[in-house]
Amino acid sequence: MAKDFHEWAFESAGTNPLGWQQSAKDLLEAADAVKARGGDVVDGGMHSLAAVQAMLVGMALECLLKGMWIKKHKAWKNTVLGLTFGGKKPKVPNGKGGSVGDHELLPLADAAGVSLTQGERAVLQRLSGFIKWGGRYPIPTTADQMKPSSTGGGPTVAPNYVSAQELKLAEDLARRLMTEVEPWRP
Secondary structure, eight states: OOSSHHHHHHHHHHTOHHHHHHHHHHHHHHHHHHHHHHOOOOTTOOOTTHHHHHHHHHHHHHHHHHHHHHHHHTGGGOTTTSSOBTTBOOOOBOSSSSBOOTTOHHHHHHHHTOOOOHHHHHHHHHHHHIIIIITTOSSOSSGGGGSOBOSTTOOOBOTTOOOHHHHHHHHHHHHHHHHHTSTTOO
């Protein structure tokens, strides 16, 4: 039982998948505005605001995946399972006795039981870095995080690079989850 109105509001909002859906809608609208401002770049380049667009799309997916986790566990019935408890936002349980790290989209999708293609898995892995730093700061928390890598068997690229195809795949996934997160849908 909540101690006061603010704790009740916190608990209620945190365990409502529709609240997470609305935040995702707002973030996707902002990503569209950034995309319209940035313009297209060809020949493997990326427009200067693509990292910010990727951050916003990644944040939207994070909201949708948290909403999917809430839906899967019907967290509105049991705040112990929810993302909020006792006025604090704990981490999402990963089903293995631990919890999903901050902004780790792929483990969050797995914890939420979201079915993904190999390409979607790869783009979630890539976008996690944009939420953490790629669209926010000039550097990550360590130099090692700046090393080029490959996700899903794709080409080796800088962690703050995102292709138009990756952004399109992420946006398509967000559109799919936007409907699936609704608690009345099977």
